[in-house]
Structures are given as C-alpha cells and as structure tokens.
Amino acid sequence: xxxxxxxxxxxxxxxxxxxxxxxxxxxxxxxxxxxxxxxxxxxxxxxxxxxxxxxxxxxxxxxxxxxxxxxxxxxxxxxxxxxxxxxxxxxxxxxxxxxxxxxxxxxxxxxxxxxxxxxxxxxxxxxxxxxxxxxxxxxxxxxxxxxx
Numbered sequence: 001x002x003x004x005x006x007x008x009x010x011x012x013x014x015x016x017x018x019x020x021x022x023x024x025x026x027x028x029x030x031x032x033x034x035x036x037x038x039x040x041x042x043x044x045x046x047x048x049x050x051x052x053x054x055x056x057x058x059x060x061x062x063x064x065x066x067x068x069x070x071x072x073x074x075x076x077x078x079x080x081x082x083x084x085x086x087x088x089x090x091x092x093x094x095x096x097x098x099x100x101x102x103x104x105x106x107x108x109x110x111x112x113x114x115x116x117x118x119x120x121x122x123x124x125x126x127x128x129x130x131x132x133x134x135x136x137x138x139x140x141x142x143x144x145x146x147x148x
Contacts, residue, residue, distance in 0.1 A: 056075045
C-alpha cells in the first residue's frame with residue numbers, strides 16, 4: 001500500500017467512524033437504543049397490540065453502531081385482511097413469511113407469497129399485502145432506514 005492509498009483508506013475510515021458517531025448521537029437525541037450488544041428476544045415477552053386485523057408484536061427498534069435505523073416486528077394477519085392500505089415510504093422492508101398465504105402488491109403486480117418466502121419492499125415503491133388464505137398469516141417485517 002502506498003502513501004496515497006493509505007490516505008484514502010484513512011479518510012474512508014474517518015468518515016465511517018464519524019457517520020456511526022452521528023447516528024449514535026441522533027439515536028440518543030431521539031431516545032432510541034443503539035443496538036451494540038447481542039441479545040435474544042423471548043416471544044412471550046414481546047409487547048403485543050391487537051387490532052381488527054390481527055396482532056402485532058414489537059421485537060426491537062433502534063440504530064445499529066454503523067448508523068442504520070432498524071425495526072423488527074411479527075404480525076399475525078387474519079384471513080381477508082390487510083394491515084394497512086397499499087403505500088410507499090422512504091425506508092425499505094423485508095418480510096419473512098412463516099405461515100399462511102398473502103397476496104403482495106409489488107408496484108401493481110400481484111404475487112402470491114407463502115411460508116418460507118421473503119419479500120423485499122424497496123424504498124419509494126408502492127406495495128401492500130392482503131391475507132388471501134383461510135388461516136392467519138404470520139410474518140416478520142424488518143425495517144431498514146428512516147422516513148425522515
């Protein structure tokens with residue numbers, strides 16, 4: 001590695017370190033945890049909220065030491081229901097299907113999704129889903145990024 005490459009590498013490292021520090025500072029200002037230690041989450045200890053369409057259990061929300069905001073929740077969606085109207089937002093989402101069958105609106109194209117399937121909903125793209133099965137659909141949603 002020559003002197004120029006070393007300077008470029010050190011500049012990149014300094015930028016990454018500064019970004020992580022800013023993210024952690026933002027997290028503290030918004031009273032969000034910085035997710036910097038490993039942990040486990042017991043299902044029976046996840047806060048659950050019920051609605052007309054099913055039950056949602058919050059797992060965790062916070063900021064990674066590298067700066068990304070993440071949130072994870074598990075939802076049980078009753079047959080025939082949508083958790084909310086089709087929408088788009090700035091953050092991205094991954095959905096991991098555990099049980100049941102949903103119809104995913106992939107920017108106007110309807111796709112059938114079942115157990116073991118994974119959905120990626122990209123930032124700024126219209127999406128939504130409905131339980132089209134006869135049993136509750138159970139899935140996890142992992143949110144990456146913020147809307148503000």
